[in-house]
Amino acid sequence: MTSDISTQFSFTRFKQDLIKKDKRRLLSWANCELYVAFYRNASGQDLPGLIQVDSQQRYVASSSQDTLKKAMTNIKLEDDSKIVIKTLSLAELARNAHFYHLSIHLIDQDDGLAIGGVLMQLLGITAILEDAGGKEVIYEADVFSFEPEGNAETLPYGAVQYWRDIALEYTPDREPSEINSLYVFDDQLDWDNPLFPELPDNAKALSKLSSSAKAFFEHMRVPPLTSWEEKSATPDVPEPSYQNSLLGVSKLSTFNVLRAMVDQDIVPVADDIALTITKDSAHDDEPADSAERWEVKISFTTPMGFNAVFDPDWIEASLCKANTELPDTTGTHLASEKLRERIVNHLAWNFFQHVRSFVKTLFSTDLQGLLPGFIVNSYGPFQPDYTDERFPCLARFKCGENGVPVLLLGPNEGNYVCMPLAFEEIPESDVSPLIPRRSELISIESKSMPLAERYERLVIPASLIDFPGHWYQGIRVSNRYLKTKFIFGMHLNSLINEMGKDRATTAGNSLKWVVAGCAAAALIGVMVVMNL
Template identity: 25%
Template sequence: MIKEDVPVPAATEFMEALNSGNHLKLIREWGDVLFHTVFIREHPGLELPMLYSVDDHHSFLASPDANEVQEALQEHLVLAEDADVFVRAVPLRELARNAHMLGAWLNWFDAKIIMDSSLMELLGMKALVTLDDGQERLYQAKVYASPAVNKSGTSANVSAQIWKVSDIEGGAGLQRTREFFVYDDSKSFAFAENEGSILSSCKLSQLRAKEAMLFGTWASPVYNFEAVTKDAVREADHLVEDTYVPHPSLLDEALLDSFRELERAINNEIMPDARRLHLDVSKGQVFAELEEPGDDELDRVEGRKFCIVFDDHPEWCLWLGGDGLAVTDYSDEVWLPESPGRHEVRESLRLKIVRAIAWTLFWKGREPGSRVSLIPGQFAGLRPFRPDNLDRIFHPPLDDTRFPALASMPCGEQPLPVLVHGELPEGYVVEALEDLQVSAAELPRGTLRRDSLLLNGAVHFGSMCGPIVVPQTAIEFPDEWYTGIRTSNTQLISDLKAFLWDQSRVVPAPEKDPDDPGAVIGICLGIMAFLLVLVLVLG
C-alpha cells in the first residue's frame, strides 16, 4: 500500500540505508514512499515529468515533501512563461522504473540527493514479495522485446521479462537464486534466448497472483517522451474530444471566463460522456433525513449508498452524499434508483456533478500553487438531503443548470464561501465550503429557524452544521472571487484524479445484524462518544 499518511521521511534515513549497503531495506521501506514530482502538460493527453539536467543526465525533479516542491516551483526553478506545470504524487518505485527504462536519474532536489541509474534499477526493477507459503522473495526483472508468434499466426515482438528470484533468509541474506523467462501466453507463443543460453520459461498464466501483478507493473508503458513532436501534438490534440457546452449560471457571464475553462477541462478529461459512467447503488446502514415518530436520531436504518464509477478509469470512484439515503426517505421526487446494482447515469446528473466539482475546485484553487484537499462526502449536495433548518427534504433540481454555484454569504465581517444548490420559497439552499464559527448576531437576517442552528450561541458551519436555507438577499457574488490568478487547471485536475483514485479504496462498511455483539458494542461506543463531545461542548 502506498505510504501517504505518514510523516515526510528524512533524507538522512535514506542515506543511512544506502551507505550501509542494505539494499533490501531500501526496497522494503522506500519503494512505496510518495515522491511529489514536477510534471509538465505538453498538450492535451500528454503529461510528462519535467526533465532537469544534472551532469549532462536528464533527471526527474521530486521530493517526498510537497511543500518543498511547491517552494522550489515558486522561488527557484526558471520556467517558460507558457509552461503548464503541476505536481503529482508518484510512488518512488514507479518513478524509478520509468527513469531506469528511459535512462534518466532522479533529483531529490531539496535534499541534494541524486539517484543515478544503478539506484533507479534497484528501486524500480526489484521488488520484495511474500507469497502464500510465507517465504519472502526478491524479484529482479529485465524487460525485453522478444521474438514471438501471435496466436493468429503473424510474427511479432512480445514484451517479455527475464526474472531472477531469490529466497530471503533472516530478512537479509539471499538464497537459492533462480533465473527464468516469463511471457504473456494469452496473446503469443514466445521463444527467447539470453546470449545463446536458452532459459527455462514460465507462462504468465502459471504465475501466482502477486507475481502476475509484478509482471504487469514491469510491463506497463513508460512516460512517452517520444510523443513530444509536432506530428504527435497534432495527433494528440484529437485524443481529448471537446464535448463541453456552457450552461446558464446565477452569475454574470462576464465573471465566468476562468470558471468556464476549468469546467471545460473537468468535463473533457474526467467525465465527458454519461454513457461511459455508471451509478453503483449498494445497501447500507445510514441516518435518515426525516426521522419517523419515536425513532432515535442516533439510530441507523436501511438505506442506499451511491458511487459514480468510470468505464475509462476503473481505478476511480466518486461517492455521492457520503452517508447515503434512507429507504424511508424515498418518494416520487427522488430521482436516484433504489434497487441495488449498476445503473445508467443521466446526462443531467453528469452535468450537475461536473458543475459541483468545478465550483469546488475553483474555490479551493484560489491560492496559486496550493494543493487541493478534498474529503470523503465532499459532494453530498448532489443527492436529496434535509437542510438543518428545514423540516422537509430538498431535492437538488437536475434540470436547472444554474445550480450549484459559488457564492458569498456575509456573516458579520467574515464572508463565508458557499455552494448554492437550489432555491425554495424560503430562500436559497446553501452548503458551507469552509469551517467557520458564526455568532447568532452575525447570521443573515431572516434566516429560517435560526435558533435551531445555534450551539452555545453560535453556528459551527462545516463541522457541526450542514446545509441550511437562507434568504436570497443574504447571498452575494463578489467580482473578485471569480477573477484573478489561481492554481493552474492542470494542477487542480491532477489533484482531483488523485482524490478519485483514493476514493476507489473506500469500501462501505458491511451491514451488521443489530443483534450481533460487535454491532451492539459499536452502537454503545458511538453513543458514549457523542455524549462525551456534548459534555465538552456544553462545558
C-alpha cells in the same frame, strides 16, 4: 567541472545503501551531481532524454560522462538534432522524476540501476532541517502551481509550499502533537491582493525561516524541466460553453476551463455511472414506524482509468422515489443524462472552491448535497430540480467580515438552499435576523452559529447571497495540481473502501522501491521489487 564526478557519487556505495534500506544514508546522496542526457532538437530546445523500458519512462544519468556518452552512441535521432550532456544534482533529477511520475536509469561502466517510486520522493522533495529550537525535523515538500499557468499575472511556481513533517524511520509512539507540518509562503509577494488565493491560518513566512529552510524552499520552487509532451492539464472548452444566469459570462471564463477537465477527464458517460442503493437497517433508537432510508453510493471509473469513490449518502426512500431523475428501487442503476450533467457541475464547483485555497482534501465528500435531503432550518425536505441549470454554483453567504463560501443547491420560497464549503463559527452578532429559524442555529455554549463543511443544508435569504467577482476571476491553484491530487485521493479512498469491505482494522505500511539490474549498453533490465 571534470569529465568524471564519480568521487562525488559512488554507484557501488549508493547501491549498497539501497539494499540496506538506509533512508538517511540514501538522502545524503541527494546533492551529488550526475551527468544527465538531454536531447537538443532542430530548434535548439533542450529536452531531458528519456528511454522506454516496458511501460516505464526513465531519465538517463551517470557519474561518468564518458560512460553516458558511450551508452547514447546507438540512439537514433532526428535530422539536425543531437544528444547533449548536462549536470544536475540527484535531488533535482529526482524532483523532476517525481513531478512527471518517471524513474531514473543510473548507468555505471558495466552495470545499471533503475530507481523510482517513493525513492524519488525521498531524494527529490525531502530535506533534513532544524526547527526554531535547533531540533532536527524532516520535511517532505508539496509545491503548489497556479492558474493561469504561464501567465505573467499569476503567482510564480512554488510561491506557496506545504511541508509535511515526516519520520525516516517508523516510530509507532510518535504523538500527533509532535508533528509540525506547515505551509510556507513567499512574503515578498502582495498577499493583500484580493485576486490571490487565501493563505491558510498559521502559514509561515519565508523570511522567518532558517537559512537551510530558505535554501530548501528555493530548491523546491525552481520550475520543473520541460516535458516532452508538455500540455495543459485541461482540454479545450467545448462550444457552446456552460452558462449560468446567476453569474454572467465574465465570471465563468476560468471556471469553464476547469469544468471541461471534469467533463472530459473525470466523469464518464451516463451509462458508466453507477448508483448503488441499499436499504439502511433500522437503528435501535428509532421508532418502529420510521421512514425507510436508503444508502446511495455513486461510483464510476474515470476516462483516465481510475476508480472514483465518494462517501455514500443516506436519504429517505420516498425522496428518492419522488425525483424522476433518481432510481425508485434498491439495486444498482445507471445515471440519467441530467443527473450526469449535475454530477459534472457539482464536482466542478467543489473543485473550483478547492483551488481557491490550499486546504488538503481527499475529495470523498465532493458529491455531498447532490441528492435530496433535509434542511436544518426548514420544516420541509430539499428536492433538487436537476433540470435547473443555475444550480449548483459557488456563492458567498454574507456574514461576518469576509463571508462564507457556499454551494447554492436550489431555490426555496425566496431563499436559496445552501451547503457551506468551509468550517466556520459565525458570532451570534453577525448572524442576520432574516435567516429562518435563526435561534435554532445558535449554539448556547459558544454563542455562535457553527457551519459544517459539506455536511448540512441551510436556507439563506437571497438578500444575504452574492457573487464577488474576485472569487471567480482570481489566481487559483493549477488544474494540473488539482488533477494529480484528485487521482491520489481517489486511489486512497479506494484502498480505504476495500479495507472496509475486508473489515481490516490495520494495514501494512510497506513501501516498494523498484530496483533493476541491467546492462548499460542495452539499457534493458530485469525488474526486482524490494519491500522496505
